[in-house]
Structures are given as C-alpha cells and as structure tokens.
Amino acid sequence: MSGAGTETGAKAAHPVEPTDPVDPVREGTAPPRNAGRRRRNRTILVVAAVTVVAAVAAAGGLGLGGGEEKPPSAPPRAGSTVAVARTSLVERTSVEGTLGYGAEIPLPVKATGTVTWLPEPGTTAERGDTLLRVDDRPVVLLYGTLPMYRELGMTAATPPPDTTGTTNPPASGGAGGTDGGADGATTGGTTGGKGTSTGTDAPPPSPPPQPMRGMDVLQFESNLAALGYTGFTVDEKFTSGTERAVERWQKTLGLPATGRVGLGDVIYSTGRVRLGQAGVRLGGPAGENTLTYTGTSRKVVVNASAAEASWAVRGTELTVKLPDGTPVKGRVASVGRQATAPGGDGGTGGGGAPTVPVTITLADQRALGRLESGPVTVEYVGRKRENVLAVPVAALVALAEGGHGLETTDGRFVTARTGLFADGLVEVGGPAVREGLKVRIPQ
Known part of the structure; x- marks a missing residue:
C-alpha cells in the first residue's frame, strides 16, 4: 500500500505528456529542439507586445486612439x-489735387490791328522777349505791376497865348483906336507911332518839349536799364536822355526810331510767363483774348470741399506726393472765395458738395523733375x-x-x-x- 501511494504522488508532481515525449538530455549536448522552439516563440511574443504598445502610444499621440485621454492644456497666449x-x-488727411501751371489768363493785349505772328504754346518768355506781332510790330514783355495805360514820351509844352492881330492900348485922350485928330482917321497899320497894329509881327517860337512824369515812367525806365540801355537817370521823369535810349531800343526791335512808346507796344507782368493757347488765328484781329499765359512755376490746385476747407489757410505748409510717391513740400498760396458745385452752377445745385479752389505752390521745382502735369495727393495736418x-x-x-x-x-x-x-x-x-x-x- 505504501509503495503504491508513493508512486502516485510522484506522477502528480511530474506529469508526463503522452504526446510530447521528452528525450533525456545528455551532459554537454544542446537542449532538445522543442525547448528551443518554445523559447523563440516566447521571444517573438515579447517583441510583438512591445511593438503593439509602441504603436498604441504613437496612435494616441496622433489623436487616433479610441480610449479616454486627458485633454491637452491650453496653449500660452500669443502676442x-x-x-x-x-x-x-x-492727424493727417489726404485730398486729391492736380499738378500744372494753373489757370491760363488772357494777356492784356492793347495793340490794334491784324495778328501776324503767334508763339508756340508752352513757350517761356522773359523781359524783352516778343510775345506776339500785330501789324508786324512786336509786342514786348516787360516786368512790372502797373499796367500800360498811356503813351510814353516827351510832352509838348503849353504854347504862350496868341497875341497876333491885337493892338496896343489907345493913347491917353484918344478913343476907338484914333489919335484924337479932327479928321478921326485911324492910324492902325499906317504909322509907327502910338496905337499902331502888330498884326504883321512873327509868332514867338514854341517852347521845347517837357519831361513826362509818373510811376509808369519809373517802371519803364527800370526795364530799359535792365535791358542794357543807358544814358538817362532811372526816375519818374521821361527826359531827352530816355528818349534817345528808346530810339536805340526801337532800332534793335526793327521799329521806326520815334523815341515814343505806344500804348500797345508793351505788356507788363510780374515775371517770366509761359504762353498758352491763342484765342485767334493768324490774320485775325488783335484783342484781349488774343493770347493766354500762366506763370512758369508748377503748382497744385485742389478743389477742396467748402465744408471741410478749414485747413486751407494761406501760408499753411503741407506735403504733396507725386505720382511716383515722391514727397515734396508745399505751401497754400491762395484760396478761392466762391464755392462752385461739380456741375459748375456756383453751388446752387448739382450732384456733389460745393468746392473751393486751393492753390499750392512748390518751392523746390527741381524735385518735380520733368513732370508738368498729373494727379497728386496732398496731405495736410488736421x-x-x-x-x-x-x-x-x-x-x-x-x-x-x-x-x-x-x-x-x-x-x-x-x-x-x-x-x-x-x-x-x-x-x-x-x-x-x-x-x-x-x-x-x-x-
């Protein structure tokens, strides 16, 4: 009995698999093949498990995991x-403007006759240049603010009273031009005595011409001297010296040397001018609209809103941006006093707000380059x-x-x-x- 029980316990402790017999292992020999296979299988399972864990972790990092995860924390505020x-x-405000030479003004041509020569539009004229020709006579530009309003030259002196044909006063006691004789006969023109007539005496010589005086004379003489004609004193008197200088000037112009300056021979301006479009054709009559002009300095004109033109004060400095973006300094030169609606009806109607013209001068003309006209932007301080x-x-x-x-x-x-x-x-x-x-x- 006891021998049988001991055997049974040994079997339980060492069960034998009938389908998997175990070969005895000899000392110093390799383990059996089946044992190595099991170890390799375990190694493969471990590696596979690690790979799965890594894949799951990666999927969770990419947001592909399906399990519950802690939401990510809010990122730090940027900025x-x-x-x-x-x-x-x-505060700076921009308005649109136009670069140019300003509005063209008619020249005050006072010469009468037929226009026989006109300059090309855009021509620049300065002191002494011919603006146009009327009846083939040059109309010359001079500098000044006083317009030409009369002919300049020596003035004729007032002649003495005419005493030709008068008689001397009668002698004492006589009457009616008689010598008081009995026959009452006149003696005028018959005797050289008292009461004789002077009707046959020669008239007295005329007095010499007198100098013309005035501020217009001073203005003209200043121009004549600036053109290089001398021999007179620059003052308010047109003297014989001035007359001779005028004669030399007239010969240079191809005019008869009269020594007198006609009303239509000269046009005054404050400086150089840029001639514009002609109002008549060659052969037409000269008049006030014969030729137009502008100044030679480029400027900007802004049609500013009449309701928002408080910035437009004469002398105000501002910035003008040219079409290429170049900034140029400007200054308000003048502001129109009459508001005009876009339709040109003086501000009484139309589809837009009334505007006033604001003229802006540009001191640095070189900064404009060769640009003569075009749209610009004006920036002013509000x-x-x-x-x-x-x-x-x-x-x-x-x-x-x-x-x-x-x-x-x-x-x-x-x-x-x-x-x-x-x-x-x-x-x-x-x-x-x-x-x-x-x-x-x-x-």
Missing part, C-alpha cells in the same frame, strides 16, 4: 507687449495732440460691458478712454492707465 508711452499725435499717453491701435480690446480696454501682461483688463487716432497710434486715458504700463497686443 507682443508694449509700454504705454507719452508722445504727440498728429488735429494735433501733444504730450498725451498713447499705444498702438492693435492693443485696444473690446470689453464685454462696452467700451475699450487694455490687457496687462498678467491677464487683467483695464478700462481705457480713447482720443485721437493718428499714425497707427491712439490716445488713451483712464484711472489705471499710466505711462510705462506694459500691455499686450493680441495676435
């Missing part, structure tokens, strides 16, 4: 920070705020309760009152807004 700064703000707190406009945030605010670097929001907007900045204020405060610019 830069700036400090509230104290500065000056200037409002200006000095010594105020400001931040970039992008730093403003809209508050839920209304208005604007600023976000500080620690995430707080402070209320900010806004003022002038200019050059990408905005004026700000408020109890919590101070110079140097760091605020965030959201992205």
Whole structure:
C-alpha cells in the first residue's frame, strides 16, 4: 500500500505528456529542439507586445486612439507687449489735387490791328522777349505791376497865348483906336507911332518839349536799364536822355526810331510767363483774348470741399506726393472765395458738395523733375495732440460691458478712454492707465 501511494504522488508532481515525449538530455549536448522552439516563440511574443504598445502610444499621440485621454492644456497666449508711452499725435488727411501751371489768363493785349505772328504754346518768355506781332510790330514783355495805360514820351509844352492881330492900348485922350485928330482917321497899320497894329509881327517860337512824369515812367525806365540801355537817370521823369535810349531800343526791335512808346507796344507782368493757347488765328484781329499765359512755376490746385476747407489757410505748409510717391513740400498760396458745385452752377445745385479752389505752390521745382502735369495727393495736418499717453491701435480690446480696454501682461483688463487716432497710434486715458504700463497686443 505504501509503495503504491508513493508512486502516485510522484506522477502528480511530474506529469508526463503522452504526446510530447521528452528525450533525456545528455551532459554537454544542446537542449532538445522543442525547448528551443518554445523559447523563440516566447521571444517573438515579447517583441510583438512591445511593438503593439509602441504603436498604441504613437496612435494616441496622433489623436487616433479610441480610449479616454486627458485633454491637452491650453496653449500660452500669443502676442507682443508694449509700454504705454507719452508722445504727440498728429492727424493727417489726404485730398486729391492736380499738378500744372494753373489757370491760363488772357494777356492784356492793347495793340490794334491784324495778328501776324503767334508763339508756340508752352513757350517761356522773359523781359524783352516778343510775345506776339500785330501789324508786324512786336509786342514786348516787360516786368512790372502797373499796367500800360498811356503813351510814353516827351510832352509838348503849353504854347504862350496868341497875341497876333491885337493892338496896343489907345493913347491917353484918344478913343476907338484914333489919335484924337479932327479928321478921326485911324492910324492902325499906317504909322509907327502910338496905337499902331502888330498884326504883321512873327509868332514867338514854341517852347521845347517837357519831361513826362509818373510811376509808369519809373517802371519803364527800370526795364530799359535792365535791358542794357543807358544814358538817362532811372526816375519818374521821361527826359531827352530816355528818349534817345528808346530810339536805340526801337532800332534793335526793327521799329521806326520815334523815341515814343505806344500804348500797345508793351505788356507788363510780374515775371517770366509761359504762353498758352491763342484765342485767334493768324490774320485775325488783335484783342484781349488774343493770347493766354500762366506763370512758369508748377503748382497744385485742389478743389477742396467748402465744408471741410478749414485747413486751407494761406501760408499753411503741407506735403504733396507725386505720382511716383515722391514727397515734396508745399505751401497754400491762395484760396478761392466762391464755392462752385461739380456741375459748375456756383453751388446752387448739382450732384456733389460745393468746392473751393486751393492753390499750392512748390518751392523746390527741381524735385518735380520733368513732370508738368498729373494727379497728386496732398496731405495736410488736421488735429494735433501733444504730450498725451498713447499705444498702438492693435492693443485696444473690446470689453464685454462696452467700451475699450487694455490687457496687462498678467491677464487683467483695464478700462481705457480713447482720443485721437493718428499714425497707427491712439490716445488713451483712464484711472489705471499710466505711462510705462506694459500691455499686450493680441495676435
């Protein structure tokens, strides 16, 4: 009995698989084949498990996993920070303008006759140049502000009273031109005594011409001297010296040397002129609309809104941007006093707001290059705020309760009152807004 029980326990402790007999292992020999296969299988299973874990982890990282995961934390707030700064703000406004020489004005041509020569449009004329020819006589440009209103030359003196044919007063005691004789005969023209007639005496010689005087004489003599004609004193008297100088000038022009300047021989302007379009053709009669002119300096004309033209004050400095973007300094020279609607009805109707012409001069003509006309942009200063707190406009945030605010670097929001907007900045204020405060610019 005891021998049988011991055997049974050994079997339980060492069960034998009938389908998998185990060969005895000899010392110093390789393990059996089946054992090595099992080890290799276990190694493959371990590697496969590691691969699956890695794949699952990768899928979870790409958001492909299906299991519950902790949501990612919120990313940090993006954006830069700036400090509230104290500065000056200037509001600039742009309007459209036109570059050119200005409106053409008719020349005050006073010569009468037939137009026999005209210049090319765009020709520049200066002192002493011929503007046009009337009856083949040159009309010359001179400089001055006083228009030509009379002929210039020596004036004839007032002749003495005419005493030809008068008699001397009768002698004492006589009457009626008689010598008081008994026969009452007249003695006029018969004797050389008292009461004789002077009707046969020669008239006295005429007095010499007298100098003409006036400011127009001074203006003309100044031009004559500037052209190189001398021999007279530049003053308000047209003397014989002036007359001789005029004769030399007339010979140069191919005119008869009369020494006198006709009313239509000269046209005055304040300086050089640029001649425009002619109002008549060759062979037509001369008149006030015969030829137009402008100044030689290029300028800008802006048709400014009459309701918003407070910036247009004579002498105001501004910036003109040429078509290529080049900035040029300008200055308001004149402002029209009559508003005109776009339809040209004087502001009484039309489809647009009335405008006034504003003329802007450009001191640096060289900066314009060869550009003579074209559209330009005029920038002028509107409002200006000095010594105020400001931040970039992008730093403003809209508050839920209304208005604007600023976000500080620690995430707080402070209320900010806004003022002038200019050059990408905005004026700000408020109890919590101070110079140097760091605020965030959201992205």
